[in-house]
Amino acid sequence: xxxxxxxxxxxxxxxxxxxxxxxxxxxxxxxxxxxxxxxxxxxxxxxxxxxxxxxxxxxxxxxxxxxxxxxxxxxxxxxxxxxxxxxxxxxxxxxxxxxxxxxxxxxxxxxxxxxxxxxxxxxxxxxxxxxxxxxxxxxxxxxxxxxxxxxxxxxxxxxxxxxxxxxxxxxxxxxxxxxxxxxxxxxxxxxxxxxxxxxxxxxxxxxxxxxxxxxxxxxxxxxxxxxxxxxxxxxxxxxxxxxxxxxxxxxxxxxxxxxxxxxxxxxxxxxxxxxxxxxxxxxxxxxxxx
Numbered sequence: 314x315x316x317x318x319x320x321x322x323x324x325x326x327x328x329x330x331x332x333x334x335x336x337x338x339x340x341x342x343x344x345x346x347x348x349x350x351x352x353x354x355x356x357x358x359x360x361x362x363x364x365x366x367x368x369x370x371x372x373x374x375x376x377x378x379x380x381x382x383x384x385x386x387x388x389x390x391x392x393x394x395x396x397x398x399x400x401x402x403x404x405x406x407x408x409x410x411x412x413x414x415x416x417x418x419x420x421x422x423x424x425x426x427x428x429x430x431x432x433x434x435x436x437x438x439x440x441x442x443x444x445x446x447x448x449x450x451x452x453x454x455x456x457x458x459x460x461x462x463x464x465x466x467x468x469x470x471x472x473x474x475x476x477x478x479x480x481x482x483x484x485x486x487x488x489x490x491x492x493x494x495x496x497x498x499x500x501x502x503x504x505x506x507x508x509x510x511x512x513x514x515x516x517x518x519x520x521x522x523x524x525x526x527x528x529x530x531x532x533x534x535x536x537x538x539x540x541x542x543x544x545x546x547x548x549x550x551x552x553x554x555x556x557x558x559x560x561x562x563x564x565x566x567x568x569x570x571x572x573x574x575x576x577x578x579x580x581x582x583x584x585x586x587x588x589x590x591x592x593x594x595x596x597x598x599x600x601x602x603x
Contacts, residue, residue: 325337344463345472347481350514351415354507355449356480359388359424360487364502372500376434382439390446395548398447399454406461407455408524412515413449413499419511421445426501505541556569 364386370380402410421444428437456476464472494502 318452338521339524341464341468341472342523344515344523345475346457347408347514347517347522349476350510350517351411351452351480351499352456352476353483354389354415354418354422354510354514356483356505357453357487357490357510358445358449358504358507360484360501361491361494362387364488364491365495365503368495368500369429369435369438373429373433373435373438379435379439383435386439387446387449389443389547389550390443391450392550394447394450396542396546398450398472399458400539402451402455402458402525406524407458408518408522411455411522412518414448414455415511415515415518417448418445418452419508419515421448422504422507423512426504429501458525459522465525477481514529533599549580 366380366383368385368438369375370377373379398410398414421441425438425445428434428441457473460476461469462470490506491503494500494506
């Protein structure tokens with residue numbers, strides 16, 4: 314961190330007030346602090362909610378599938394839109410996209426807390442979580458771009474290391490903070506904490522982060538490519554999410570199997586006199602699974 318502070322120049326020198334803030338805009342250390350706070354919300358939210366899920370399920374009378382989508386919907390939206398939003402930052406300016414993501418993430422975090430306390434609707438919570446994931450995707454790639462634009466190349470690796478360390482520490486601290494909040498306050502506070510962090514990060518970004526120039530190569534969007542990329546990422550992540558429910562392997566269809574056995578995901582044969590080895594499947598009671 315000493316090498317980074319050397320970039321700021323002598324302490325206590327320079328103009329004060331509004332002129333001082335303008336002079337400090339683009340300050341590497343303050344820029345790093347602002348973007349680290351922003352991505353800290355995303356990393357923290359990915360794990361802090363896992364501890365609150367059982368309480369949310371009980372409070373909103375949700376099914377197991379519903380409560381799984383409180384987490385899965387967030388992660389799916391975050392991953393699918395990440396690359397596309399990075400392209401939007403190249404086109405419109407990374408600071409604008411970063412600020413939009415921060416405001417949206419904090420607002421939808423507050424919306425989740427309010428909807429749980431008043432509407433008591435798990436569907437509304439899931440919908441807000443998906444929106445939260447989209448706005449969270451605005452923070453990750455734009456934070457990297459803002460640091461790359463601010464730091465000299467010889468200091469960039471150190472800054473990225475600190476930034477990655479903040480993400481790792483936030484991810485690890487999520488379950489601890491979530492447990493304390495759920496036990497001593499309520500599950501809604503796990504989302505309200507994002508409002509506090511977001512407000513601080515927003516103020517620092519407005520004051521100290523400078524805008525990046527739009528990339529000349531990003532003057533248009535490849536809509537077909539974006540659609541195919543998003544569909545591919547959605548399919549991949551959906552498969553990873555549902556693999557634990559559907560399984561990784563589909564047994565081969567036996568030539569002697571009936572249509573009933575194939576539809577159930579296994580081949581059925583044998584008789585009650587000479588049963589073959591059994592497996593768990595939806596075969597008829599008189600058959601045995603091979």
